[in-house]
Amino acid sequence: MIDLRSDTVTRPSREMLEAMLSARVGDDVFQDDPTAIALEDKAARLFGKEAALFCPSGTMTNQIAINVYTRPGDEVICHRDAHVYYYEGGAMMRNSGVSVCLLEGARGHVSPEEVFTHINNPEDIHRPITSLVEVENTMNKRGGTIYRYEDLASISEICQNHALKFHLDGARLFNALAETGEQPEKYAKLFDSVSICLSKGLGAPIGSLLIGDRTFIKKARRVRKALGGAMRQVGYLAAAGIYALDNNIDRLKQDNDRAHCLGKTLETLPFIESVIPVESNIVIFTLRKKDGARGFLKALKENDIHALPIDPQTIRFVTHLDFTDSMLIKVESMLKTLSF
Numbered sequence: 224m225i226d227l228r229s230d231t232v233t234r235p236s237r238e239m240l241e242a243m244l245s246a247r248v249g250d251d252v253f254q255d256d257p258t259a260i261a262l263e264d265k266a267a268r269l270f271g272k273e274a275a276l277f278c279p280s281g282t283m284t285n286q287i288a289i290n291v292y293t294r295p296g297d298e299v300i301c302h303r304d305a306h307v308y309y310y311e312g313g314a315m316m317r318n319s320g321v322s323v324c325l326l327e328g329a330r331g332h333v334s335p336e337e338v339f340t341h342i343n344n345p346e347d348i349h350r351p352i353t354s355l356v357e358v359e360n361t362m363n364k365r366g367g368t369i370y371r372y373e374d375l376a377s378i379s380e381i382c383q384n385h386a387l388k389f390h391l392d393g394a395r396l397f398n399a400l401a402e403t404g405e406q407p408e409k410y411a412k413l414f415d416s417v418s419i420c421l422s423k424g425l426g427a428p429i430g431s432l433l434i435g436d437r438t439f440i441k442k443a444r445r446v447r448k449a450l451g452g453a454m455r456q457v458g459y460l461a462a463a464g465i466y467a468l469d470n471n472i473d474r475l476k477q478d479n480d481r482a483h484c485l486g487k488t489l490e491t492l493p494f495i496e497s498v499i500p501v502e503s504n505i506v507i508f509t510l511r512k513k514d515g516a517r518g519f520l521k522a523l524k525e526n527d528i529h530a531l532p533i534d535p536q537t538i539r540f541v542t543h544l545d546f547t548d549s550m551l552i553k554v555e556s557m558l559k560t561l562s563f
């Protein structure tokens with residue numbers, strides 16, 4: 224089976240499983256788990272921040288950050304297609320009672336100008352208080368697009384000038400850094416907090432990390448508990464995370480390269496209308512045929528290739544560490560034989 228549905232489908236390698244088997248563990252709710260602590264310390268150091276918190280999912284790390292930074296009724300500025308808004312089950316409204324200011328920026332990116340013009344005047348009692356700006360890099364729903372560092376630096380400055388918090392949903396941040404060559408600690412300086420997923424391109428079975436300063440992480444630990452995300456002998460999972468950070472960052476460039484190849488091939492096919500220019504490991508393309516997605520995915524499935532629709536005419540492929548060069552060749556030759 225060739226699975227292009229998501230980079231979350233990866234299975235732990237034998238080496239990762241061995242690291243998990245030999246993990247030293249304790250009760251992490253008592254902050255007694257040495258492996259969880261080692262993972263959190265490692266992540267904090269990697270990003271040049273004071274502390275980190277291991278959580279079951281990226282939804283939880285994002286939602287904890289939103290909860291810590293806001294009060295009910297406050298407003299969060301993010302893109303209309305941001306994962307925190309679009310793909311997290313309404314969690315920020317539900318758990319934190321916030322309102323959102325949804326921006327429309329191109330490629331799924333919010334621009335410094337747009338952020339600036341949408342900050343509410345805190346003296347105007349008619350308007351909710353803007354307290355947080357959130358960005359996503361890479362940007363999932365718009366095809367894994369990568370922010371320009373200068374734009375993020377400008378937004379960061381605007382946030383500082385207006386006493387707003389700035390959170391990065393970096394579920395696939397390392398796919399972006401693999402392209403731009405920027406260092407995590409330089410990047411993290413722009414943000415109050417960073418969320419990264421271990422269970423996507425990095426290949427761990429479970430887990431995300433929330434990274435920030437000590438005071439923030441202390442508050443985050445309380446919110447994680449309240450959301451039911453404090454776990455016990457979690458070192459078995461943290462060991463997979465340590466393995467992932469040690470071994471699976473450098474290889475992400477391969478995933479991006481394979482996605483570029485898929486994008487190039489798709490552009491040549493007569494039944495494809497357009498492909499969003501590939502920037503990392505996500506390929507989003509639109510078929511010429513309206514409502515063509517179902518039939519197209521069925522044809523792929525008959526060849527044991529699996530992908531997901533974004534809408535009735537649009538498909539997403541995501542490359543990952545269990546998608547090899549030989550699979551790439553198979554998918555490309557299969558696509559070329561399709562008459563659709």
Ligand SMILES: *Cc1c(COP(=O)(O)O)cnc(C)c1O
Binds near residue numbers: 280282363392
């Ligand atoms: C996957 C993802 C998350 C977190 O998803 P979980 O399934 O909750 O771990 C957050 N943001 C983005 C952009 C994602 O793609």
